[in-house]
Amino acid sequence: MADEKKLPRATMRDNKLHVEGEKDVYVRGMIRSLTLHVRDLVYHRGYSVDEGKAQVTGRISGTAIIQRRDAIAVAGSKFRSTEMEFSVRAVPPGSEHEWKCTIGFLPYDWEISKPDDADHFYVEVYVTQEAFADAEGAFLAGRATALDIILDTDLWVPENDWHEPQSGFVNWHLVPTENPSDMPRSERGRVEQFGWREIPPLAGKPATPVAAEETPAYKAGQSWASDMVRTAQDDLQADKRFSPGPKKRSWGLVLAWTAFIVLCIGYALFKVAT
Known part of the structure; x- marks a missing residue:
């Protein structure tokens, strides 16, 4: 040195x-x-x-x-x-x-x-x-x-x-x-x-990502919307049985149901995000 x-x-x-x-x-x-x-x-x-x-x-x-x-x-x-x-x-x-x-x-x-x-x-x-x-x-x-x-x-x-x-x-x-x-x-x-x-062995490991479509909130929203559409269809068929003959399509009713379904899906996505 x-x-x-x-x-x-x-x-x-x-x-x-x-x-x-x-x-x-x-x-x-x-x-x-x-x-x-x-x-x-x-x-x-x-x-x-x-x-x-x-x-x-x-x-x-x-x-x-x-x-x-x-x-x-x-x-x-x-x-x-x-x-x-x-x-x-x-x-x-x-x-x-x-x-x-x-x-x-x-x-x-x-x-x-x-x-x-x-x-x-x-x-x-x-x-x-x-x-x-x-x-x-x-x-x-x-x-x-x-x-x-x-x-x-x-x-x-x-x-x-x-x-x-x-x-x-x-x-x-x-x-x-x-x-x-x-x-x-x-x-x-x-x-x-x-x-x-x-530290616990699993601490810090990221959770497995779940697609939005697979979450309970999204599935619940879809099921809710499907039930409401099915109910509306049943009501429409009932009206036809009791009121025979041609009947004009109610576009206002279609738009209302469409808006309702969109709101249901939006609510489900909001629950997923939060």
Whole structure:
């Protein structure tokens, strides 16, 4: 890596971190959580083979968006972001990593990075097998599309931000090591909440469109109009039986019935639309 990307040295004095060239003094242990909303989830499943023995492995990755207008930065650098690459995986029962996390930073390296890669922060969360199976099932069933994570971390903040109210925003920091490096040291954290918002499997799916002619209101209007026309025809036949002989067609009656039928169909269409 080029020398201009090297971070300044950091030294610890009186439990406070001093970074070369920085006016701010950094501290940690602030009573505030790091809140993440993880979207664009992807499920990864495969097999790891050790000495000929295969074991199923799985993880869920995504993009973690830092909430509450907070951000993460590298002390001694201008690099700052409101997003981190995220992954969660299960650990064996009784592991010391249960409900823990690691937060770090990876600079672009032309030797190992992909062409579309860039400097980025990352957070890895480790949960119990039971918790991961629960999240895995909800995601694969289509009920969970995002995760909500709250972490208590060892990240650093400028000393002046120590008393920042909950309504304010904080820049969390990774800090350089004691030796010149292009990477800050990673930090640990503890999971306070691990969850997701579930949706019913059918929620959000558009209803199958129904033609207007197939709706109950339209059919009712047609039936009503047909009954009225049939009644009028029966009355006309009755008049002919009791009044033999040629009879002039009543155009006024025809127009009246036509207007009535049109009104019936219009009413049915109105009910369909509403």
